[in-house]
Amino acid sequence: MQLPNPETLLTDITAKIQAQLNQAPSIEQCAFVGIHSGGVWLMQRILNTLKLDIPFGTLDAALYRDDYAQRGLKAQSKPSNIAFNVQDKHIILIDDIFYTGRTTRAAMNELFDYGRPASITLAVLINRGGAELPIFPNIVGADILLNAKQSLQLSQDTKGKLHLSLEDNSLEESDTAND
Amino acid sequence: MINPQLDSDGNLKHLLTIEGLPKRILNQILDTAETFVGVAERDIKKVPLLRGKTVCNIFFENSTRTRTTFEIAAKRLSADVINLNVGTSSQSKGETILDTVDNLIAMHADMFVVRHSQSGAAHFIAQHVPDNISVINAGDGRHAHPTQGLLDVFTIRRYKPDMHNLRVALVGDVLHSRVARSEIHALTTLGVPEVRVIAPKTLLPTDVEKLGVQVFHDMKAGLKDVDVIMMLRLQNERMNGAMLPSAQEYFKTFGLTQDKLQLAKPDAIVMHPGPMNRGVEIDSCVADGDQSVILPQVTYGIAVRMAVMALLGSGSPSSLQAIGGGNVGQAGNSR
Numbered sequence: 001m002q003l004p005n006p007e008t009l010l011t012d013i014t015a016k017i018q019a020q021l022n023q024a025p026s027i028e029q030c031a032f033v034g035i036h037s038g039g040v041w042l043m044q045r046i047l048n049t050l051k052l053d054i055p056f057g058t059l060d061a062a063l064y065r066d067d068y069a070q071r072g073l074k075a076q077s078k079p080s081n082i083a084f085n086v087q088d089k090h091i092i093l094i095d096d097i098f099y100t101g102r103t104t105r106a107a108m109n110e111l112f113d114y115g116r117p118a119s120i121t122l123a124v125l126i127n128r129g130g131a132e133l134p135i136f137p138n139i140v141g142a143d144i145l146l147n148a149k150q151s152l153q154l155s156q157d158t159k160g161k162l163h164l165s166l167e168d169n170s171l172e173e174s175d176t177a178n179d
Numbered sequence: 180m181i182n183p184q185l186d187s188d189g190n191l192k193h194l195l196t197i198e199g200l201p202k203r204i205l206n207q208i209l210d211t212a213e214t215f216v217g218v219a220e221r222d223i224k225k226v227p228l229l230r231g232k233t234v235c236n237i238f239f240e241n242s243t244r245t246r247t248t249f250e251i252a253a254k255r256l257s258a259d260v261i262n263l264n265v266g267t268s269s270q271s272k273g274e275t276i277l278d279t280v281d282n283l284i285a286m287h288a289d290m291f292v293v294r295h296s297q298s299g300a301a302h303f304i305a306q307h308v309p310d311n312i313s314v315i316n317a318g319d320g321r322h323a324h325p326t327q328g329l330l331d332v333f334t335i336r337r338y339k340p341d342m343h344n345l346r347v348a349l350v351g352d353v354l355h356s357r358v359a360r361s362e363i364h365a366l367t368t369l370g371v372p373e374v375r376v377i378a379p380k381t382l383l384p385t386d387v388e389k390l391g392v393q394v395f396h397d398m399k400a401g402l403k404d405v406d407v408i409m410m411l412r413l414q415n416e417r418m419n420g421a422m423l424p425s426a427q428e429y430f431k432t433f434g435l436t437q438d439k440l441q442l443a444k445p446d447a448i449v450m451h452p453g454p455m456n457r458g459v460e461i462d463s464c465v466a467d468g469d470q471s472v473i474l475p476q477v478t479y480g481i482a483v484r485m486a487v488m489a490l491l492g493s494g495s496p497s498s499l500q501a502i503g504g505g506n507v508g509q510a511g512n513s514r
Contacts, residue, residue: 060214063226063489072190072493073228079214082221113223 006154006162009125009141014046016139017092017123021052024090029118031089032056035107036078038096038154041162042125046094055084064106086115092139096154098124101135126164128152183305193305193314194487196323197364205368209333211486212479218255219481229258229492232289236262237279238317239295244453245317245327248477249292252484256492261288280304284312290492291315298322313491321357326487327452328361330480332369334472335407337479338448348375348401348443349392351411351433351460352382358452359411360390367391377401379433381423398433402442410435410451413460426459436462440470448472 024030032054034043040058047056062077093107104122111117123139128146146152149170155163182199186192191204218226234253236246246262253260265279280291291314293301298320305314318324339345347366353359353376366374367390376387377395387394395401402408413429423429435449449461449471457463466473 063214063218063228068228068493070493073211073489077211077214079217081217109227113225114221 001166001168003164003166004126004142004144006125006141006164010042010045010162013042013123013125013139013141014049017046018050020092020121020123020139021050021054027052027054029088029090030054031084031086031091033082033091033093033107033111034058035093035095035103036060038125038156039094041154041156041160042096043094045160045162055089057082057084059107059110061103061106061110064109066102066106080110082111082114086111086117088116088118091117091120093120093122095122095124095137096126097152098122098127098137098140099130101131101133104135105133125154126152183302191487191490193301193316194325194491195301195305195314195316197325197328197361197368198323200364200368202368202370205329205332205365208329208483208486208490209336211490212329212333212482215255215482215485215489216479218485219478225255225257227257228489229253229256229289232258232492233287234258234260234290234292234488235283235288236260236292236317237265237283237294238263239265239276239293239300240318241266242294242318245294246292248480249315249317249326249484252481252488253290253292255481256485256488258290258488258492276300276304277307280307284308288312290488292317294318296320315487315491318357321355321360323361324357325361326480326484327358328365329487330476330483331358331362331409331450331452332365333479333483334450334476335366335448337475338472339406343370343372345371345407346373346375346405347371347407347409348377348395348405349409349411350377350398350401350435352413353378353387353411354382354384355414356411362409363390363392375401375405377433379423398435398439399442402439405443406447408435408440408443408447408449410449410455410461412452412454413456426456430459430462434458434460434462435465437464437468440465440468446470450476453477 021027021030032043034040036058043056059080060078062073095103108120121139122137124137125141127137127140127143147170151167153165157163184191184193184195184200218224236249238246250260250262289312291304293304293314294317299322300319301314301316308314316323316325336342349359349362363374374392375395376383376392377398379396447470449465451461451473455461455466457466465471
């Protein structure tokens with residue numbers, strides 16, 4: 001499968017976020033929140049590009065996930081850091097890949113423990129399909145329909161350049177079946 | 180040898196003692212605690228992890244501070260908390276420990292936090308409870324007080340992140356201190372190269388060197404160039420025996436004063452597990468001074484206890500390593 005260039009997708013969602021900010025009553029009432037880890041990388045790149053003086057923070061949401069009882073805590077959960085006042089802010093929530101919507105739900109729950117935002121807009125690089133909740137991204141770089149056995153990963157190299165990689169376990173299994 | 184604290188996949192099942200816990204588990208607890216530090220600074224100081232779970236604090240020995248910090252930690256994880264001061268209830272009517280525990284199991288408790296004056300009490304209870312219940316040792320006799328040891332190490336790591344380049348001195352009653360043992364195990368496991376104990380001979384266990392520490396009987400030599408000073412509480416009842424001459428005499432020789440603190444590195448931190456005896460093991464101006472991190476220890480104690488409970492409280496901790504354990508620098512695809 002030909003994967004899109006994540007750098008191009010980032011330019012695209014950055015422009016869309018800029019347009020969204022232009023519609024806001026004032027930039028002071030807006031804030032960025034990135035979800036660890038990919039969403040934080042994207043947020044930092046967007047902040048660098050737009051050169052805006054806008055409050056921003058990071059969320060891990062591990063403490064709000066709905067699969068804690070089954071899967072326990074993630075081995076490397078990172079601290080959330082929301083240093084600004086969430087109350088009445090228009091929040092742009094940034095994640096890399098949108099899948100079931102469960103991470104977004106957890107992140108929104110956590111945000112509400114900091115205050116009552118005026119609105120939340122979800123911006124993602126890729127929507128891979130498979131939503132299990134009535135939650136959908138507002139700003140999307142690309143739609144790529146994947147099945148449950150495929151795993152799409154965003155990574156960042158030492159120079160800060162973004163890469164996408166697809167692991168396809170469904171193919172491996174059918175290969176084995178053919179052997 | 181089977182470690183009763185770990186399940187078959189090597190994940191934490193009970194927290195009974197730091198002795199024998201692998202470095203990977205200690206780091207997992209400390210890293211998880213980092214995520215909980217921020218929770219206390221928010222408007223809503225609560226996360227939903229243990230919603231619907233019941234944590235029983237069973238205290239066969241009184242300790243208001245430890246019980247309170249465990250209670251706050253459990254409540255910030257949204258658990259329901261039951262406090263039992265057994266010393267003042269059933270046991271005085273003749274009920275055995277296991278009968279008390281069985282009654283709480285019948286009430287569907289999910290986690291026990293146990294304090295007892297007898298060494299090994301928490302182990303005893305951990306061996307008795309069914310698989311789905313976890314036990315945390317909140318201090319057993321002279322043996323162990325693992326969460327205190329962990330919170331001390333967490334505090335050190337926050338102020339002195341380079342653990343491989345530290346000189347740590349424990350000062351005072353090592354003999355009767357369960358905290359000292361837990362701390363020494365944690366520090367050596369995490370790779371602190373030099374741990375010293377400074378105490379009169381009467382307050383040191385006979386084979387203390389076997390724990391991997393250097394022994395000093397003199398503050399001047401022992402405190403020289405250390406990065407961390409951990410004062411231990413001197414229990415007043417020790418004065419009554421032949422162990423020590425008097426509180427004044429002890430303070431003169433082993434009490435931490437501003438003068439003695441000068442011997443340590445200029446940026447050394449001063450710690451104390453509490454409750455302090457001002458003017459016995461520590462001078463007030465040191466306890467309240469710039470280098471003291473005694474109150475941050477209390478704050479971090481809650482984050483560390485939350486981390487331990489969060490790691491123990493999930494239905495199947497065996498998959499801990501399976502998720503999120505991907506390559507560093509990878510993200511995405513989280514469900």
